Amino acid sequence: MNNEFTMVTGAEARLAIRDGRHFGPTAGVATGYVQANLVVLPRDLAFEFLLFCQRNPKPCPVIEVFDTGQTEARLTAPSSDIRTDVSKYCVYRNGALDSELDNLLDMWNDDFVTFLLGCSFTFEYALIENGIRLPHVESRKNVSMFITNIETVPAGPFSGPLVVTMRWIPADKVVRAVQTTSRFPSVHGAPVHIGDPHTIGIEDLSNPDFGDAWTPLAADDVPMFWACGVTPQAVAMSARPPLMITHSPGHMFITDLKDEELAVF
Amino acid sequence: MNNEFTMVTGAEARLAIRDGRHFGPTAGVATGYVQANLVVLPRDLAFEFLLFCQRNPKPCPVIEVFDTGQTEARLTAPSSDIRTDVSKYCVYRNGALDSELDNLLDMWNDDFVTFLLGCSFTFEYALIENGIRLPHVESRKNVSMFITNIETVPAGPFSGPLVVTMRWIPADKVVRAVQTTSRFPSVHGAPVHIGDPHTIGIEDLSNPDFGDAWTPLAADDVPMFWACGVTPQAVAMSARPPLMITHSPGHMFITDLKDEELAVF
Numbered sequence: 165m166n167n168e169f170t171m172v173t174g175a176e177a178r179l180a181i182r183d184g185r186h187f188g189p190t191a192g193v194a195t196g197y198v199q200a201n202l203v204v205l206p207r208d209l210a211f212e213f214l215l216f217c218q219r220n221p222k223p224c225p226v227i228e229v230f231d232t233g234q235t236e237a238r239l240t241a242p243s244s245d246i247r248t249d250v251s252k253y254c255v256y257r258n259g260a261l262d263s264e265l266d267n268l269l270d271m272w273n274d275d276f277v278t279f280l281l282g283c284s285f286t287f288e289y290a291l292i293e294n295g296i297r298l299p300h301v302e303s304r305k306n307v308s309m310f311i312t313n314i315e316t317v318p319a320g321p322f323s324g325p326l327v328v329t330m331r332w333i334p335a336d337k338v339v340r341a342v343q344t345t346s347r348f349p350s351v352h353g354a355p356v357h358i359g360d361p362h363t364i365g366i367e368d369l370s371n372p373d374f375g376d377a378w379t380p381l382a383a384d385d386v387p388m389f390w391a392c393g394v395t396p397q398a399v400a401m402s403a404r405p406p407l408m409i410t411h412s413p414g415h416m417f418i419t420d421l422k423d424e425e426l427a428v429f
Numbered sequence: 430m431n432n433e434f435t436m437v438t439g440a441e442a443r444l445a446i447r448d449g450r451h452f453g454p455t456a457g458v459a460t461g462y463v464q465a466n467l468v469v470l471p472r473d474l475a476f477e478f479l480l481f482c483q484r485n486p487k488p489c490p491v492i493e494v495f496d497t498g499q500t501e502a503r504l505t506a507p508s509s510d511i512r513t514d515v516s517k518y519c520v521y522r523n524g525a526l527d528s529e530l531d532n533l534l535d536m537w538n539d540d541f542v543t544f545l546l547g548c549s550f551t552f553e554y555a556l557i558e559n560g561i562r563l564p565h566v567e568s569r570k571n572v573s574m575f576i577t578n579i580e581t582v583p584a585g586p587f588s589g590p591l592v593v594t595m596r597w598i599p600a601d602k603v604v605r606a607v608q609t610t611s612r613f614p615s616v617h618g619a620p621v622h623i624g625d626p627h628t629i630g631i632e633d634l635s636n637p638d639f640g641d642a643w644t645p646l647a648a649d650d651v652p653m654f655w656a657c658g659v660t661p662q663a664v665a666m667s668a669r670p671p672l673m674i675t676h677s678p679g680h681m682f683i684t685d686l687k688d689e690e691l692a693v694f
Contacts, residue, residue: 211476
């Protein structure tokens with residue numbers, strides 16, 4: 165990350181990305197502003213994908229859905245342009261990665277519907293503020309992610325297992341971690357499971373399905389599991405839509421919302 | 430209300446309605462079970478209505494959305510039938526009331542999408558449990574409802590002002606009323622305004638736009654305002670859809686969810 169963009173606003177960060185002055189992952193960029201996962205789908209799949217999000221709010225917390233063809237995040241990032249304000253995009257065709265792009269200007273279509281979904285950066289910030297160390301944040305690596313045996317509630321062509329993130333939490337901070345993340349339902353919210361990974365179909369915590377493996381900092385640390393934004397992307401891809409566009413992992417869309425504005429109380 | 434149905438389950442109440450053994454308003458029926466507002470729209474309006482709900486979660490808290498043509502509330506009331514399990518339906522054509530029906534069996538269409546939206550019965554129960562008297566509940570009359578100067582966030586053809594309910598709350602219970610209703614975001618949640626009604630464009634608390642007028646029980650009672658489920662119905666009607674079906678006021682759909690299950694913490 166380019167440190168010059170740590171303390172800027174969400175709008176300033178978007179402009180730097182649009183102008184090509186910032187092009188890396190966005191972790192740590194515009195600290196305190198809400199970052200979002202991006203999913204763009206053709207209009208004829210949008211209703212059932214929104215239904216899927218409504219039925220699975222923990223893995224698919226909706227921050228904003230655009231009108232068909234709309235390019236500006238009117239509610240959460242006025243004057244933004246979704247075609248230029250993410251530094252790297254992934255284009256999937258029939259469920260397979262087709263290309264990575266720096267912008268969507270040449271391929272934008274008035275038939276596209278854009279979804280901004282909450283990401284865990286916001287609640288990780290809250291965990292850290294509550295004295296919980298997160299080694300993957302400190303070292304700028306990836307959290308551990310696992311495919312569980314918990315099925316999402318299907319909608320139309322969208323179905324599949326819940327993907328979760330795992331964080332080791334000190335035993336005396338487990339209750340605080342539940343409370344802290346419960347305040348943020350629009351960025352995955354309360355954990356889905358605490359403790360024994362086998363209960364939710366995870367065999368080996370040292371062998372994550374995505375991201376990096378982490379060992380506990382202390383012997384009595386407890387594994388806690390939260391719904392993960394990889395779920396809707398995995399589910400959408402397995403539906404093999406003719407076209408789907410997402411952000412490239414780690415290259416999020418930055419809104420004008422402050423993290424604390426997402427807290428329900 | 431027929432008192433024989435006060436202590437039954439949600440499923441038993443639906444069966445009594447389906448069989449014609451209960452046909453009145455549902456306030457007090459199946460105490461402790463979540464009751465829902467009903468909106469049925471043709472498929473081609475469903476995406477934009479769901480978008481409207483997503484953008485306006487306080488007046489339009491979504492409990493469940495059915496697949497196109499689906500008649501069973503699979504998630505919140507398994508084995509229910511939305512065509513028979515509400516005791517009175519209103520059919521609107523081009524925004525005007527066309528007929529009232531006891532069931533939808535003859536007019537059901539596989540193109541219909543059903544929305545169940547949260548209703549204030551759940552949080553009123555919580556207010557009462559917290560020692561707050563609600564005269565309109567005690568006397569089985571209607572809460573006061575007002576059209577405000579607060580605009581909803583539009584989606585497609587759906588737009589219009591926020592409608593609120595008003596309840597007089599004892600001054601020493603105002604904070605508790607905020608806390609209590611904040612626990613229930615899926616049934617309107619925290620209030621939208623406390624105090625001076627002029628701030629939100631309400632001229633005269635003794636002259637509600639819908640429902641009955643209420644005077645405070647004590648001189649220092651404070652008017653508190655919550656988003657109201659009449660909002661999505663008013664907004665949907667003003668969009669003049671060729672066809673829309675709702676429950677008749679007070680004749681709600683009763684789910685298998687317990688009120689407390691809707692609490693976020």
